[in-house]
Amino acid sequence: MSHSISGSTQAYLIPGDPVRNVRLPRMFNAAFERYGIDAVLLPMQVPVRDFAVFFKSAFLARNVRGMVIAPPHKPLVVDLLEGCGLFGRVAGSVNVVRRTEGDQLEGDLFDGEGLIGALDHYNIPFRGKRVLILGAGVSAAAIGVALAEGGTVNGAAHIAMYDKAAGKAAGVAAKLDAFFDANVVAADSNAPEGFDLVINATQLGLSDDDAAPVDVTRMDSHAALFDILLRNQPTPLVRAARARGLNAQAGFEMLIQQMPHYFRYFGHMDAADAMAADAGFLREIIYPPAMHAEIAQPLRYRSPSVA
Structure with a gap:
């Protein structure tokens, strides 16, 4: 991430435990920079016992616009929301939360x-x-x-x-x-x-x-x-x-395909449409170097042979 952070920067948080290996900050921040969005996604190490207090307290900051929820906190969020999407309600878990224009917290699940x-x-x-x-x-x-x-x-x-x-x-x-x-x-x-x-x-x-x-x-x-x-x-x-x-x-690819849904949910419609059309830069970020050949040839396993 090379763009500067200022008082007008929107903050998004990704609470989890642990967060050492989370990949979404690199992906989100690369997309924010690519599409000229003044925002940042920051990982937050939060133990389960402290999660409810952290969740409510974090949104007291007016520039915190949303969260992406990492394990093991996904099932803990539903009861802390004013609204929840269909997938989140049925699965009893959410992985994304946004602050609405009416200052409500609502979540959904895009796994x-x-x-x-x-x-x-x-x-x-x-x-x-x-x-x-x-x-x-x-x-x-x-x-x-x-x-x-x-x-x-x-x-x-x-x-x-x-x-x-x-x-x-x-x-x-x-x-x-x-x-x-x-x-x-x-x-x-x-x-x-x-x-x-x-x-x-x-x-x-x-x-x-x-x-x-x-x-x-x-x-x-x-x-x-x-x-x-x-x-x-x-x-x-x-x-x-x-x-x-x-x-x-x-x-x-499951994580990559969620990215347009995340950005659309957070109101960044143009960026969401652009990623849905071409997410190649995200694949370069998330795929290990040893698997980069699969980015260029994602169809090479389409034709199974007889066992």
Whole structure:
């Protein structure tokens, strides 16, 4: 970030714990500079026990216009808002908050919409398909909402959620099934047979020593895999799926596809439209150098081979 900060600069905050590895400040500040917006996004290290006090206190500063919420605080925000969008209400979590012109605080959740954008970017079909979501936490719930609702088109034909914690997937699946009248169920196992798309929404893969969240050798030869993790990419799971010739993608694009939604939510419409049309500069920032070839050739895993 090279532009100067003055008394008229709008402040956006990203509270989390930890915040050492958050990527959004670099992305936001690069976009602010690129599009001539006098604003800055700053990371804030905030323990869970202090979050509610911090959240309310931060907005006492009139130049704090909004927040992007990092883990583990996303589920803590909903009860602190005057208004909440559909995805946030259903998932019980938000990742963005804005101050309205009426001085109200409202939030929403764009994890799922980021996932939908990433799937479309990589030409991974999900509409009318069978999808297995691994995990039933905040991100998995947001993804389930987006897939069940499907944006403005028909969502997935069948969504199964699996989590090793007993009852966790069943609770999320039941809520989604009831709210959207969609075909969402809790899976008895992580067996991938019969699914067109497998989404890893667990933390497994952050270390090379982690157990694989799914056995990719059992995935159908036409199936695709999306791993939402940002660190340690390409994860062993992604590498194993690609070794089979499957369309397997890392989570970076999910974050990139959220950026236009964030900026539109904060009222920066022209910047949002520009990023939706061309987000190449964001990919250069967020993708590790070893994966930069994938920026230029995002479609090279589109044609699966027979296992």
